[in-house]
Amino acid sequence: MKKTLTGLKPSGELTLGSLIGAIKQMKDYQEDYDSYLFVPDLHAITVPQDPKELKERIRKNVGLYLACGIDPKRNTIYLQSENLYHANLSWVLECTTYMGEASRMTQYKDKTSKGENVSVGLFTYPILMAADIILYDADYVPVGIDQKQHVELARDIATRFNNKYGNTFKIPEPLIPKTGAKIMDLQAPTKKMSKSADNYKGTILLLDPPETAKKKIMSAVTDSDNLVKYDPINKPGISNLLTIYSSLKEIPITEVEKHFQDYNYGSLKKEVAEVVATTLTTIQKKYQEIINSNIINEVLDAGREKTTKLAEAKLKEVYHKIGLER
Ligand code: ATP
Numbered sequence: 001m002k003k004t005l006t007g008l009k010p011s012g013e014l015t016l017g018s019l020i021g022a023i024k025q026m027k028d029y030q031e032d033y034d035s036y037l038f039v040p041d042l043h044a045i046t047v048p049q050d051p052k053e054l055k056e057r058i059r060k061n062v063g064l065y066l067a068c069g070i071d072p073k074r075n076t077i078y079l080q081s082e083n084l085y086h087a088n089l090s091w092v093l094e095c096t097t098y099m100g101e102a103s104r105m106t107q108y109k110d111k112t113s114k115g116e117n118v119s120v121g122l123f124t125y126p127i128l129m130a131a132d133i134i135l136y137d138a139d140y141v142p143v144g145i146d147q148k149q150h151v152e153l154a155r156d157i158a159t160r161f162n163n164k165y166g167n168t169f170k171i172p173e174p175l176i177p178k179t180g181a182k183i184m185d186l187q188a189p190t191k192k193m194s195k196s197a198d199n200y201k202g203t204i205l206l207l208d209p210p211e212t213a214k215k216k217i218m219s220a221v222t223d224s225d226n227l228v229k230y231d232p233i234n235k236p237g238i239s240n241l242l243t244i245y246s247s248l249k250e251i252p253i254t255e256v257e258k259h260f261q262d263y264n265y266g267s268l269k270k271e272v273a274e275v276v277a278t279t280l281t282t283i284q285k286k287y288q289e290i291i292n293s294n295i296i297n298e299v300l301d302a303g304r305e306k307t308t309k310l311a312e313a314k315l316k317e318v319y320h321k322i323g324l325e326r
């Protein structure tokens, strides 16, 4: 069976973008693939974190995975930090990655373009991400478009290693959703909806009260021509709302465009707001049942045990190939 693998950093609250770009894909594919969904908590500390908040968010992430419909029977769910082999393989891969290729990562370039003083970990994080993926021979990595370049780096790193030391790693492929590869900020629809945004009016959090989420949709920035059309370049705000609706209702964007063609912006927003609120209500109901139960610990214990064995075997193979043995 082919493997899918992805992770969502606990560096902030998960958003509607996280759901549509990554979690929903894992849910949709979970019947057909051997699925690995983890919490990249070591990635979260590439930027400063409050220890107490980080601990809470790690647990919240797992609770939200399950509440969003990720089936623990079909998915291996684990914490990156509980499996020491991720960071270990990452070191080996760092030593086979060129400064030039790591420096080309646009996310790093964007984050450092403002001249902020950043950690070395922020620079090397795509290499740790490559380790996360190739450690388990993942075939597909469901991610939003912003992560495509990182998966491509993982492919390059794995290919180079295989060429030099013999076939060791599967070459992973990014799986980008056809609709919703980049959900935009509701207040600045040319920017990605982000959990680390400055303005929370533009981001819908999965744990936002549904009424708050509705208000955020109702005050989304649009344009002034009052014409409902899917045109991300010229009408980014309206196109974003159509995309959210299309993805949550699982209706192709062309049909969504037809459905709304005679609507004015106010009534379009109202209907999108209803769909978003219903989605959040369903997730939050399940989340409340899960978050204080023991299921999170049970799932993570099983995940740690399974992935530690797999990762240990892979790292041993790598060490053997590169001559790290007595
Ligand atoms: P941030 O929200 O702070 O920008 P991030 O997206 O870099 O964080 P994660 O939460 O780890 O970090 O991302 C989880 C996954 O969700 C990734 O696959 C990412 O591509 C996807 N994703 C996040 N935001 C969006 C979005 N607005 N649209 C589509 N996919 C998204």
Ligand code: LTN
Pocket (backbone or CB within 6 Å): 005, 006, 007, 008, 009, 040, 043, 128, 129, 132, 133, 141, 143, 147, 150
């Ligand atoms: N870098 C990703 C999170 C991440 C990930 C991964 C995604 C870490 N390791 C492995 C897919 C596969 C991010 O910032 N969103």
